[in-house]
Amino acid sequence: MAGEFSAVRQGKGIRDALPLYYRIFLVLEQKIRAGHWREGVVLPSEQDLAAEFEVSRVTIRNTMALLEEANLITRHRGRGTFVNPTILPPEVSDGMAGFKMNIREFEETTEVELHEFAEVDVPPDIMGAVDTPSGQRGLRIRRTRRQPGGRAFSYSVVHVLPPEAYLLSQETLGNRTVIAALEEKGFVFAKAEQRLTAVAADAELAQYLDVVQGAPLICLKRAVFDDQERIVEFIEIYYNPEFFEYRVGLSREKGDSSPQWVPRL
Secondary structure (H helix, E strand, O other): OHHHHHHHHHOOHHHHHOOHHHHHHHHHHHHHHOOOOOOOOEOOOHHHHHHHHOOOHHHHHHHHHHHHHOOOEEEEOOOEEEEOHHHOOOOOOOHHHHHHHHHHHHHHHOEEEEEEEEEEEOOHHHHHHHOOOOOOEEEEEEEEEEOOOOOEEEEEEEEEOOOHHHHOOHHHHOOOOHHHHHHHOOOOEEEEEEEEEEEEOOHHHHHHHOOOOOOEEEEEEEEEEEOOOOEEEEEEEEEOOOOOOOOOOEEEEOOOOOOEEEEOO
């Protein structure tokens, strides 16, 4: 950690103006939100942190006070300091179970702002991927999601192909994900293919995600298929990396065949 923190101590640009205790706060906040210390695990003592960051205990004491004020930690006399479990990221597995867990969490813990719900021509790149007849009309939905009262952490553009597109309305969709709304109408979700890339925010994305143009974003593109191998939904989601991380759980499967890595459900 000392080597990792040396660049933070030196600072560059605006960081030079930040107090040392606050720079340490930013490092610890990031580790806490990333789940470095799980629920029930005692954080290092002030003395240990002072040695780790090569600063005085007074500096660490100010840092810990700031973490407590931000509701990131709780301190118990005689027991130690613990991460506030309410801010820990959920343990999410890969595969269908993890995918549906993400859907439930998004619906229950986020707010949605709708920017567009309109019938449009299916874009040429999607038509080519699904062999859709030219001139086919589908549904386009553009939305941002945010934690209640917080900044937007994602901006999505969803294309729903017919006939499933005709099953949705603004009222039936509401705060839910498109997949959840379609499943309620009888759609059978079979599989999804997705990929992650890094992109720079253009003017539109910068406006919706409250970042500067050119800021790095995570772009997730996902195609959702029915049980007949037909694409029903194509979605592009742009995440502010300040609020989002992608986790995959793997386990080693042993048997008569050669070992392989498989999703841990």
